[in-house]
Amino acid sequence: MGPDGRNVLLYLNETPLLTNDGATIASSFGGKEADIIKAASGKTDEEVGDGTSTTLAIAKSLLRWRFLNPIKLRDGLNKALPSVYGVLDAQVKKAESLYDVALTSTGSAELASLVADAYKKVDFVTCEESEVTEVDVTNGIRMNGSPTPILNGRFTDVLYFYQEGLNLESLVGFLNEAIKEDKPLLVVTDKINETVLQTAVLNKLRKGLRILLIEEETDLLDKRGYLKSVKVDDEKSELVGLDVSDRIKRLKELGKEDEVARLSGKVAVIKVGGRTDVDRQERFKRVEDAVNSCKQALKGGVVPGGGKALLRFKPSNFYELILWLAVCRPHRVILRNSGKLFAEYPAGVVDAVNVTKSAVANAISIATSILTIKYTEER
Numbered sequence: 001m002g003p004d005g006r007n008v009l010l011y012l013n014e015t016p017l018l019t020n021d022g023a024t025i026a027s028s029f030g031g032k033e034a035d036i037i038k039a040a041s042g043k044t045d046e047e048v049g050d051g052t053s054t055t056l057a058i059a060k061s062l063l064r065w066r067f068l069n070p071i072k073l074r075d076g077l078n079k080a081l082p083s084v085y086g087v088l089d090a091q092v093k094k095a096e097s098l099y100d101v102a103l104t105s106t107g108s109a110e111l112a113s114l115v116a117d118a119y120k121k122v123d124f125v126t127c128e129e130s131e132v133t134e135v136d137v138t139n140g141i142r143m144n145g146s147p148t149p150i151l152n153g154r155f156t157d158v159l160y161f162y163q164e165g166l167n168l169e170s171l172v173g174f175l176n177e178a179i180k181e182d183k184p185l186l187v188v189t190d191k192i193n194e195t196v197l198q199t200a201v202l203n204k205l206r207k208g209l210r211i212l213l214i215e216e217e218t219d220l221l222d223k224r225g226y227l228k229s230v231k232v233d234d235e236k237s238e239l240v241g242l243d244v245s246d247r248i249k250r251l252k253e254l255g256k257e258d259e260v261a262r263l264s265g266k267v268a269v270i271k272v273g274g275r276t277d278v279d280r281q282e283r284f285k286r287v288e289d290a291v292n293s294c295k296q297a298l299k300g301g302v303v304p305g306g307g308k309a310l311l312r313f314k315p316s317n318f319y320e321l322i323l324w325l326a327v328c329r330p331h332r333v334i335l336r337n338s339g340k341l342f343a344e345y346p347a348g349v350v351d352a353v354n355v356t357k358s359a360v361a362n363a364i365s366i367a368t369s370i371l372t373i374k375y376t377e378e379r
Contacts, residue, residue, distance in 0.1 A: 044362045048296050048352070050105055050289040054307070054330045054359035055366065061326035062367035074368035076319030083320060084327065084360055087313045088303055092353050095297035100350050104305045105290035111283065114270055115290045119298075122268040124258060125291050128235075129284045130271030137268045140240035144216045146232050147192055150201050151213045154231040155184035158212075160239075162188045162221040171196050175203060175211065184210035186230050186239075190217035212237075219259050222247060257299075296352035303356060305349035307331030310356065327360060 044055045065073060095101060098119050102112035118125045118135045126142070146152050159181055161174045166189035178185035187200075192215045203209045212232045221242075228241025244263040251259045272287050274280030303309035307330035315321040 044355075044358050047362075048292060048355045048358045050293045050296070050352070051355040051359040054356070055363045057330045057333050058326045058360060058363035059366040061329045062322070062363060063370060065322055066371055070368060070371035073319070073322070073371065074364075076317075077323055077364045077368065080315075080317075080320040080323045081361060081364065083316075084310070084313050084323065085357055088309055088353050088356060091303045091309050091312065092301040093303075093350075095294075095302045095350070095352075097348075097350075098294045098297065100305070100348050101294050101297045101302060101352060102290040104349050104351055105293045106286040108283075108286065111272075111287055112290065115287060115294060118268040118270050118291075119294055125268045125270065125294070127270040127272055127284065127287050127291050129280055130273050132271060133273040133283075134271050135268055136271055138238050138240075140238050140267070141220055141242070141263065142267055142269065143188070143214050143218065143237040143239065145235045145237060146213055147197055147215055148201065149234055150204060151211065152233050153184075153210070153212055154229070155186075155210055155212070156229045157183055158186050158227040158230045159183040159224075160186040160188065160221070160227055160230075161224050162218070163223065164190050164217075166192065166196055168195050168199060171199055175209060178211070179209070183226075184212070184230070186212045186214070186227065186232075188214045188216060188218065188221055191215065219251065219256060220247070220263055293352045293355055296354040297350070300352060300354040302350040303353045305351040306334050309351065309353075310360070323360075323364075326363070 044050075044052050062077070097116070099112050099116035102115040103109065106112050106115070114133065114135060115125070121135070121137055159178050161170075161177075163170055166187065171187065174185060174187055189196075192213065197213070200211055200213050204211050212230060214232065214237050225242060227239055230240070231238045242263065248260055248263050251263065270287055270291065272280060272284040274283050307328070310327040311331055313320075313324050313327060315324040
């Protein structure tokens with residue numbers, strides 16, 4: 001945990017991976033209790049994209065209370081949780097510097113600057129592994145690449161269709177429409193079966209039809225429309241020039257901010273490189289956590305980082321005391337990792353409040369689930 005936290009070398013499918021990401025480390029273990037830990041830490045990762053190490057640190061502290069009745073412990077901790085939320089909410093400030101947020105996640109001035117600069121340019125940021133480290137800004141929607149290099153290509157003035165569960169009959173209809181309008185065709189679907197893929201390939205190879213095929217489930221496209229240009233390769237696709245005003249309005253009503261940003265043509269991809277595959281993967285995980293933390297900071301605001309915000313929680317009953325001892329642990333671990341057990345954590349370091357809240361809630365879920373199972377088995 002923290003910028004001075006140690007890395008763990010894992011072998012996933014015989015491939016080495018150096019990481020300090022809690023969700024990744026948890027996913028490498030097996031067993032009943034490990035499955036609970038993976039599920040809950042994975043929930044933190046899914047909800048806010050970061051904070052899994054904090055989740056596990058708090059859960060470890062709570063597991064020390066195994067001699068208590070786990071049902072009463074669970075109920076008591078869940079009743080105490082709103083008090084923690086209240087303390088955090090009282091400290092929330094607007095995220096003025098995303099560099100500080102990113103620095104907490106990456107522990108690297110270089111990577112933190114990369115993430116912060118990307119957010120200065122655009123509203124929506126994502127990341128991917130690459131040969132070089134850079135920020136690539138594209139004026140359009142990014143999607144998956146094609147299922148086969150044969151269907152790669154770059155066209156302008158493109159007719160597109162989006163259909164869930166694309167079948168052969170629909171594909172033939174789309175091809176005929178494109179021929180009729182004399183336009184290149186892009187088809188996006190959530191699932192491509194072998195028959196559809198073979199038909200698309202044959203029509204491009206034998207008939208010279210200009211067809212592109214992408215497999216992606218998306219809320220970003222209407223059933224039919226036109227694009228100024230499309231570029232598709234093995235890894236990604238870029239769609240430019242959608243008439244999206246009505247679509248943006250509907251997505252805003254649904255509260256889908258990420259999709260709105262992508263449709264607005266403001267997308268930056270942080271390409272993360274490294275000297276070796278292991279180095280690149282480790283740097284990528286740190287950048288990915290930082291991107292997710294910045295996203296949450298923009299959404300909900302920030303609190304003092306390094307676990308300091310949780311130190312201000314003051315218990316008023318027995319179960320709040322148990323929770324207070326647990327939520328103090330991340331700060332202690334970070335200081336221990338830095339070798340400065342009694343030092344003040346650097347000023348300016350902040351955490352996204354949504355990440356901290358999710359970590360505490362899911363830590364309670366982990367610990368009480370494990371203790372309840374043990375209690376049931378012993379009886």
